[in-house]
Amino acid sequence: MLRTIGLMSGTSLDGVDAAWVETDGEAIGRIGPALTLPYPPALRGDLRRLLDLAPGLLSGDPFLAACVERLTRHHAEAVERLRDLTPEGVDLIGFHGQTILHRPAPARPGRNATRADQGLSPPGFTWQVGDARLLAGLTGVSVAHDFRSADVAAGGQGAPLVPVVHAALAAALPKPLAVLNLGGVGNVTWIGVDGGLIAFDTGPANGPIDDWVRASAGLDYDENGRLALAGRPDEAMLARLLEHPYLAAPPPKSLDRLDFTRAIAAAGLGRLSPADGAATLAAFCARCVAAALRHLPAPPRQWLVGGGGRRNPAIMQALAAALPQPVHPAESAGWDGDALEALAFGVLAARTVRRLPLTFPGTTGVAAPLPGGRLTGALL
Numbered sequence: 001m002l003r004t005i006g007l008m009s010g011t012s013l014d015g016v017d018a019a020w021v022e023t024d025g026e027a028i029g030r031i032g033p034a035l036t037l038p039y040p041p042a043l044r045g046d047l048r049r050l051l052d053l054a055p056g057l058l059s060g061d062p063f064l065a066a067c068v069e070r071l072t073r074h075h076a077e078a079v080e081r082l083r084d085l086t087p088e089g090v091d092l093i094g095f096h097g098q099t100i101l102h103r104p105a106p107a108r109p110g111r112n113a114t115r116a117d118q119g120l121s122p123p124g125f126t127w128q129v130g131d132a133r134l135l136a137g138l139t140g141v142s143v144a145h146d147f148r149s150a151d152v153a154a155g156g157q158g159a160p161l162v163p164v165v166h167a168a169l170a171a172a173l174p175k176p177l178a179v180l181n182l183g184g185v186g187n188v189t190w191i192g193v194d195g196g197l198i199a200f201d202t203g204p205a206n207g208p209i210d211d212w213v214r215a216s217a218g219l220d221y222d223e224n225g226r227l228a229l230a231g232r233p234d235e236a237m238l239a240r241l242l243e244h245p246y247l248a249a250p251p252p253k254s255l256d257r258l259d260f261t262r263a264i265a266a267a268g269l270g271r272l273s274p275a276d277g278a279a280t281l282a283a284f285c286a287r288c289v290a291a292a293l294r295h296l297p298a299p300p301r302q303w304l305v306g307g308g309g310r311r312n313p314a315i316m317q318a319l320a321a322a323l324p325q326p327v328h329p330a331e332s333a334g335w336d337g338d339a340l341e342a343l344a345f346g347v348l349a350a351r352t353v354r355r356l357p358l359t360f361p362g363t364t365g366v367a368a369p370l371p372g373g374r375l376t377g378a379l380l
């Protein structure tokens with residue numbers, strides 16, 4: 001078993017999540033402490049700007065380089081703080097970095113061969129930033145990183161990556177099971193009775209809510225759904241949003257954080273009060289999950305929800321209303337719903353060392369199970 005620290009900086013840009021876990025990449029041993037190191041407002045603002053600039057950025061851009069160094073130093077700080085909480089050592093870091101652009105290959109019909117295999121289109125593009133060599137130097141620990149590119153180069157979506165870890169965590173739970181992550185974007189992992197995996201991004205989750213409450217009410221996020229619970233979803237707008245072709249498209253499929261921005265603006269969100277807008281977007285997040293049900297091979301026995309969205313009662317109530325199956329926070333299975341993604345990158349780091357597959361036909365649409373990630377440091 002390797003003693004790992006997994007690091008994730010998600011699409012919400014709230015901070016770096018870090019988690020300690022002992023794993024050989026297949027089994028999960030002891031799970032240690034976890035923490036979130038929030039970004040200081042100046043760095044968060046610059047990262048937000050970087051994401052907006054990403055479509056036109058060149059890899060040598062000086063603003064990009066400065067952001068990457070600050071981002072990486074912040075990750076190193078998260079590692080040091082977690083080490084202070086962990087008497088155990090650490091052999092390996094799993095460093096996701098920050099996704100600044102995600103343009104996977106377009107969704108294709110069927111799951112048996114990738115578009116690239118069929119010669120239908122070139123592979124897509126995904127861009128995570130972070131300096132693995134600097135992180136290894138600052139921490140003195142080997143770093144696994146660049147988890148998505150091999151999959152995208154092979155014609156896969158490059159996301160989601162956590163499903164294989166959800167399956168390991170859920171080994172003893174009744175199946176079929178659905179594990180839902182509600183971050184900036186939502187993603188679901190369905191685990192069948194035979195352990196088969198189907199996974200994809202369900203739709204927007206907290207990202208549009210954060211953007212809306214920032215613009216309309218000057219808030220960073222809708223804490224405990226206070227604003228949404230004071231408003232009413234606009235059903236006509238919801239109906240329009242639910243016609244978005246992404247929701248009907250069969251998996252594999254994945255999203256960039258901004259993929260729904262235009263559709264949401266075009267639906268007329270700006271006409272609503274801050275509370276009704278927040279209520280509509282919380283309901284939209286839940287209805288996107290309900291729209292995902294039709295793409296699952298069989299109804300799950302329950303939904304386990306991780307990520308910041310499980311702390312928004314407006315989302316959780318809308319999920320319970322929209323889904324026929326019981327919906328529970330990840331904690332009901334004994335998991336830390338804030339640390340799941342960070343923990344997953346520790347496990348994926350160990351899988352990188354052992355050259356075990358990270359992605360599968362059912363998760364990213366890649367033609368066959370595919371290893372991924374790269375290593376920097378002594379374990380090379």
Ligand SMILES: Nc1ncnc2c1ncn2[C@@H]1O[C@H](COP(=O)(O)OP(=O)(O)OP(=O)(O)O)[C@@H](O)[C@H]1O
Nearest residue numbers: 010011012183184185206221223224307308311312
């Ligand atoms: N108490 C709370 N009440 C309401 N919303 C919350 C609360 N805590 C967190 N959130 C929401 O959760 C978001 C962060 O979720 P999370 O950390 O799971 O996202 P992420 O990992 O950045 O995104 P992704 O999984 O898409 O990469 C915040 O931006 C906020 O919108």
Ligand SMILES: CC(=O)N[C@H]1[C@@H]2OC[C@@H](O2)[C@@H](O)[C@@H]1O[C@H](C)C(=O)O
Nearest residue numbers: 099102159160161162183185187341
């Ligand atoms: C390209 C990218 O960074 N995607 C993220 C994002 O955040 C949630 C969802 O969209 C998911 O597909 C993915 O992250 C998780 C960790 C994953 O790959 O499983």
